[in-house]
Amino acid sequence: MRAVVFAYHDVGVQCLQALLTAGIEVDLVVTHQDDPHENVWFSSVAKLCEERKIACITPTNTELISLIPQIQALAPDYLFSFYYRHMLPAELLACAKIAALNMHGSLLPKYRGRAPVNWAILHGETQTGATLHVMEAKPDAGAIVGQVAVPIGPDETATDVFGKVSQAARAVVQQVLPELLQGIVPKQANDLSKGSYFGGRKPADGEIHWQQTAAQIHNLVRAVAPPYPGAFTDWQGQRMIVACTSLNGPFPAELRLETPGIQVVDNQVFGIGGDHKAVAILNWYPANP
Incomplete structure (x- = not known):
């Protein structure tokens, strides 16, 4: 053949x-x-x-x-x-x-x-x-x-x-x-x-929308994690690539689960989804260091 x-x-x-x-x-x-x-x-x-x-x-x-x-x-x-x-x-x-x-x-x-x-x-x-x-x-x-x-x-x-x-x-x-x-x-x-x-995906599709559930955010991060372009969010005027997250707790009691977005507690970074659940951000870094 x-x-x-x-x-x-x-x-x-x-x-x-x-x-x-x-x-x-x-x-x-x-x-x-x-x-x-x-x-x-x-x-x-x-x-x-x-x-x-x-x-x-x-x-x-x-x-x-x-x-x-x-x-x-x-x-x-x-x-x-x-x-x-x-x-x-x-x-x-x-x-x-x-x-x-x-x-x-x-x-x-x-x-x-x-x-x-x-x-x-x-x-x-x-x-x-x-x-x-x-x-x-x-x-x-x-x-x-x-x-x-x-x-x-x-x-x-x-x-x-x-x-x-x-x-x-x-x-x-x-x-x-x-x-x-x-x-x-x-x-x-x-x-x-x-x-x-x-259809195909573009780097811009990696933007994190914190109104989504914590699970959806975690899945986006996994789906586009490096060496793909990566999920990203803006924090304190800096675009950050979110490279690794976890849904596994326990999470700090101080987290304000009613407020979607990034929160830092005891030098640990967390994201709060629109479903009032947390995702731990284990690895993130500036998109343009």
């Missing part, structure tokens, strides 16, 4: 390694150039390709269409997308002789779209996972090919959970490869009515 792989990030590295281990011939890998303005804390698909001597290119989004003749000439059995950041045009998907498959970092149909791990934590989910599905023109809408769930701990950050999801993604690929190698694509319904689509 031969494949062309579009991949980036830790999920891209894990899933590409799984294909190579299984003996799939990867004729071409399409990845991204790292953004110099982004905190690149994850593994490099380009570096893996260099080590394994696999042809690797980094076209822009507008250049994807021009790849069609090259990929048609390769005649891949499968086209895979593993955390590649651009939508692949339908004409490109049609280059796969058997199927074009995408790995998504949630338990589809839940959390379709961008930043699925961050959104799952933000909404207080206790589990998420990785789903391999058939690619269609509409994002994350094709039939489910394989799926593995992972738990989300009450204090785990997006980075913690993303590590689990990366391993789950590799497990999904390993789970379905025996059938894929026989040219069989197992499919189950992806009922879009049982999930929602979410």
Whole structure:
């Protein structure tokens, strides 16, 4: 079996390694150039390709269409997308002789779209996972090919959970490869009515609104904790990044729970939510030291 792989990030590295281990011939890998303005804390698909001597290119989004003749000439059995950041045009998907498959970092149909791990934590989910599905023109809408769930701990950050999801993604690929190698694509319904689509997140979305509940504030901090841009609030004229919080007490009796916002008691920092409950701020620092 031969494949062309579009991949980036830790999920891209894990899933590409799984294909190579299984003996799939990867004729071409399409990845991204790292953004110099982004905190690149994850593994490099380009570096893996260099080590394994696999042809690797980094076209822009507008250049994807021009790849069609090259990929048609390769005649891949499968086209895979593993955390590649651009939508692949339908004409490109049609280059796969058997199927074009995408790995998504949630338990589809839940959390379709961008930043699925961050959104799952933000909404207080206790589990998420990785789903391999058939690619269609509409994002994350094709039939489910394989799926593995992972738990989300009450204090785990997006980075913690993303590590689990990366391993789950590799497990999904390993789970379905025996059938894929026989040219069989197992499919189950992806009922879009049982999930929602979410867009990308911006650093400005990390602003803490103290009218929210303490649990919602804690979940926001976990969802965007560094190396993501971080949750933030203004205190005494200074913008502060709130990097780590806890809902676990006991909390000082002196806290004024009726007043949302930051309070400092005995040199400890706390936040009071709109539900009159406290969250301990274990780590915060100036956004612009």
